[in-house]
Amino acid sequence: MDEVYRLNYQDLEDLELLAKIGEQDREALATLYERYGRRVFALAVRMLNDPVGSEEVTQDVFMSVWRRGATYTSKKGKFTTWLFSIVHNRTIDELRKRRRDRSRDKDDINDHLNIQSGDVSPADAAVAQSEYAKIRAAMENLPEEQKQVVELSYFKGLTQTEIATKTGQPLGTVKTRMRLALKKLRTALSAEMGAQV
């Protein structure tokens, strides 16, 4: 009979899982990992181009969720926004550390242009490919200069000043292009993808 009342974590919303994480419920953390682990790992791999480093980043991110999950509120925005901002910031820290070290830096923008895919379930792949195709199309529709600043900042972890130096553009122009690019992407994608992200 216990089985009947046993909690099915897969059915819980993200926020409910976070609440359970606040109660030190490791199964909730495992469920959240099952739900987002591949995407977190994928973003780290996309940015670092290094599976081993990406593994460390992924572990750090989920431990961060474990420690800080209880402090998350919907006032901070969508859970995925919060989660991927943790991933992104942690990976940027790693990228900048490597850039400082130079020893582990693979400083080739082209390394990051190819999305990598590993063992992905067909369903994930279909959804991801669909999302990716739409986002890629939206990216492709951006002017080259705007596409470049997005690539360099979001996926390469360069600061706006570094981008200005690297591309020879005035800092103000870089700022403008970043803003324009994000606004265009949002406009192009929010209508059809808002529910999926």
Added chain:
Amino acid sequence: MTETKDNIELNDDMDPRFENLAAYALGALDDEESRAAVEHLIEQFPEVRAEYEELSEATDYLAASVTPVEPPAHLKANILKQAEKESAPSVARLVAAEIASNRSNSAPWWQRVFQSGYAVSAAAAMLVIVVGSVLSYQNTQLGNEIDSLRSDLAAETVLVANLQNELATTLNDSESRVASMKSEMEVMEDEFGATTEMVNHQEEMVSELAVANDALRQALRDQSWLTYVAMKEGYQVESWLANDTQQVATADPDAAGLIAVRVVGNEAVFQVHGLPQPQPDHAYTLWLMGNGDPTPVSQFEVSEIGSATVAFLLPAPLQFYSSVMVTQERVNGIGNDPSGTMVIFGETN
């Protein structure tokens, strides 16, 4: 697609508060101070917050654009294991929970204690709190010690890694040295081989020289060099005189000689060697024999090694003489015929 002027101009009238929002959303601000300033603006101004939310929605799309990748199988287990470590119930956490639980009650604790009448329970609760505080302190201390030990362990790990590196480097150096020495040994072996070869060669040369010396000795013995000298001086060798033991039983077995005749004129040279020293008051006499009649040509002495070169004028062309003979005769006592011991006799060619 190219940028249009309209696109760029969107920034011209940008509210300064929005200036760094996109960079903030993309994680592209330069320092912590700038990030703090933007966060402050987002908190302070709803319109800034609204703008930021729009922009961060776009960054969500960027994150979602990446095709999911299956992490290594052990990663989930690692994360859960670490979570378990961090969630181990500490005394401090339990006491804090207890305190929090007590505080959540609306009435003050002392009021609840006295209202309930369970003074003993209250005392026990107090005791729990006090003991808990002590344990909490101890737990904190223990935590600090654990942190310190972890730090030490990390340092030790680095030390071990460094030692391993050093050992690996030393091993590599040692291997390089061994390889180098081996190579040098091989070179030395080659050189030694070359030296041995040289010695062998020198020994061969010495052996050849010995053979050459023997040949020279032999040449000296048979006076063949005289042939050379004679020819060089324009003489023609006409006759070798060899010891004929059958005819000259008393002759020295090593004695030999020749007559070299100059091509032009009647000058001739008689070379001889291997003759023993003549008896006292005796000297060697050279005879030319023609038609059985001996003609004395010259009386001569020999050197310490028994050789002599005698120049003389042929009384008649050499072909008139059938043989040559050397005898020992008394000094200044040459007669018409040889009377002393014959030491050399030879046919003329």
